[in-house]
Amino acid sequence: MKAFIGFIIKEFRHIFRDYRTMVILFGMPFVQILIFGFAITTDIKDANIAILDQSHDQETRQIIQKLVSSGYFKLASSIKNENEIPEVFKQGNIKLVVIFEKNFASNLEKDHKANIQLLADASDPNTAKLLTSYASNIISDYQREMYRELRLPYQLNPEVKMLYNEEMKSVYMFVPGIITILLMLISAMMTSISIAREKELGTMEILLASPLKPLQIIIGKVIPYVFISFMIAIIILTLGVTVFGMPIIGSLALLLTESLLFIIMALSLGIFISTVSKTQQVAMMISMFALMLPTILLSGFIFPIENMPLPLQLFSNLMPPRWFIIIIKDIMLKGSGIEYIWKETLILVGFAVLFIFLSLKKFKIRLA
Amino acid sequence: MQSNENVIVVKNLVKKFGSFIANDHLNFEVKKGEIFGFLGANGAGKTTAIRILCGLSKPTSGEIHVAGYDAYTQTEFIKRNIGYMSQKFSLYEDLTVKENIAFYGGIYGLPKKQIEERMQLLFDRIELHHAKNKLIRDIPLGWRQKLAFMVSIFHNPAIVFLDEPTGGVDPITRRQFWDLIYEASHKGITIFVTTHYMDEAEYCNRVSIMVDGKIMALDTPAGLKQQFEAQSMNDVFLKLARNAKNSE
Numbered sequence: 179m180k181a182f183i184g185f186i187i188k189e190f191r192h193i194f195r196d197y198r199t200m201v202i203l204f205g206m207p208f209v210q211i212l213i214f215g216f217a218i219t220t221d222i223k224d225a226n227i228a229i230l231d232q233s234h235d236q237e238t239r240q241i242i243q244k245l246v247s248s249g250y251f252k253l254a255s256s257i258k259n260e261n262e263i264p265e266v267f268k269q270g271n272i273k274l275v276v277i278f279e280k281n282f283a284s285n286l287e288k289d290h291k292a293n294i295q296l297l298a299d300a301s302d303p304n305t306a307k308l309l310t311s312y313a314s315n316i317i318s319d320y321q322r323e324m325y326r327e328l329r330l331p332y333q334l335n336p337e338v339k340m341l342y343n344e345e346m347k348s349v350y351m352f353v354p355g356i357i358t359i360l361l362m363l364i365s366a367m368m369t370s371i372s373i374a375r376e377k378e379l380g381t382m383e384i385l386l387a388s389p390l391k392p393l394q395i396i397i398g399k400v401i402p403y404v405f406i407s408f409m410i411a412i413i414i415l416t417l418g419v420t421v422f423g424m425p426i427i428g429s430l431a432l433l434l435t436e437s438l439l440f441i442i443m444a445l446s447l448g449i450f451i452s453t454v455s456k457t458q459q460v461a462m463m464i465s466m467f468a469l470m471l472p473t474i475l476l477s478g479f480i481f482p483i484e485n486m487p488l489p490l491q492l493f494s495n496l497m498p499p500r501w502f503i504i505i506i507k508d509i510m511l512k513g514s515g516i517e518y519i520w521k522e523t524l525i526l527v528g529f530a531v532l533f534i535f536l537s538l539k540k541f542k543i544r545l546a
Numbered sequence: 547m548q549s550n551e552n553v554i555v556v557k558n559l560v561k562k563f564g565s566f567i568a569n570d571h572l573n574f575e576v577k578k579g580e581i582f583g584f585l586g587a588n589g590a591g592k593t594t595a596i597r598i599l600c601g602l603s604k605p606t607s608g609e610i611h612v613a614g615y616d617a618y619t620q621t622e623f624i625k626r627n628i629g630y631m632s633q634k635f636s637l638y639e640d641l642t643v644k645e646n647i648a649f650y651g652g653i654y655g656l657p658k659k660q661i662e663e664r665m666q667l668l669f670d671r672i673e674l675h676h677a678k679n680k681l682i683r684d685i686p687l688g689w690r691q692k693l694a695f696m697v698s699i700f701h702n703p704a705i706v707f708l709d710e711p712t713g714g715v716d717p718i719t720r721r722q723f724w725d726l727i728y729e730a731s732h733k734g735i736t737i738f739v740t741t742h743y744m745d746e747a748e749y750c751n752r753v754s755i756m757v758d759g760k761i762m763a764l765d766t767p768a769g770l771k772q773q774f775e776a777q778s779m780n781d782v783f784l785k786l787a788r789n790a791k792n793s794e
Contacts, residue, residue: 180652181654184648188638188649379638380634389655
């Protein structure tokens, strides 16, 4: 046992002496959270729009007023005729043009029908979709207010409420995403590299020829990373809650336990990677390309899984992060207990067992 | 300081990887305190045999005892009683000299006080007091190699296995390295060493030469030279290894 503790102390020394990696490890959560939180926000705020008002009447003025006062849009320019539209988009800062037809108010009066055209710059399709849907919502709101006193014989009023994230904040999506990615990165990549390093330097042979048991060596290598990964998970959660107001509705203990489970799963994956790679470089390449990219792209963090082609949807089932993201979101946003997420939890346990089993098998072959 | 007590006994050791026979019926004994040279071209099967003797790998068949323990069932005990220094450098570059020694002492279960005492003796012997708090990566290669050897016998093992310990080291340091080996042998530690330097083979008490997984010769350096009518160990080695199939 004393030998084992000495081993863990040695591991911590390796980690803490590598300043560059330390800075990256502990700096990354901050940088990522801040970048995703402030820079890469998909929320719409003060988007520049242009108006082509060919009518200039009471109605159009009120609609424009309503659009601008929503806080989503900022009136950047008013244009006089349709020829100017291509020019406006080409300048690039205007993402949406709202066009009112001629005689808007009188058409509305006479025919009970008037047209508004929304032109969006769809070179960025997500933003375009968001802008047009925000604008049409505001316009239909206006219409409903207009005829409030007028009772139509039939009325269909869909009332939309965004549950669990009423303000559609994107932090709610990226905090779970970043925790997942960083835990995966640190746990799987760092352990696989650190085990591969012992192999590469030849110290693994020395350790194996010593009274330390192989299992002690592996567990000793892994424990420091469990500790560090757990710290990082807590840092990200704290940042998410304090800086961005992300709620933790469910049980914090459950959230941390699930995080620990995910860390252990990722570590066993890291051990498995190290059993198949001879050098640090190989371990890093495998972790980067075989792990990071699919984790980011296929876990549902950035691209919704429902929109993927079927083969990719099926493939995404094999991505452990996918399940962990569901777990975190459910606990933090919906306050779900274990009775709702036991399936995802079992899947993670299954992955962990699988990777440990494969590593042990590989390890035995090597020793035989 | 040789005695008549055998610390390594190998009878008909066979190791197969699939259909490839890496060790083909090896037979030898090594005595306590002996410096035993284990020679052979690359690919002759030396490393395979050493790994078995160190308990890192299981033999296919044969009867093997190391430090009195069985290589099939008692590898745990074997590991406690041997030291091992591999051809790859084996100290941690990002730890200091003291930390490395304390770590290796610790994994062999030495008490703190004993580690401290032996460490002082070690620094005295290889004149390393000034560098004890330096990182390994900051001290010269020759010193690292000597230190690695001292670390491999730090826990006073019955046998130390040295797998090409002097690769890439200058002649003066090699000489000093062999002085350390002699001292260890005088203390009764058995030295089991592989090398590609034939002058080093001359320093051994006895030498075995492996070719294609078999031991083709085993005797004192003088005896081998006589047997093969050769001037030097180099000639002996060339005469034997010339007909090898598996060498690189």
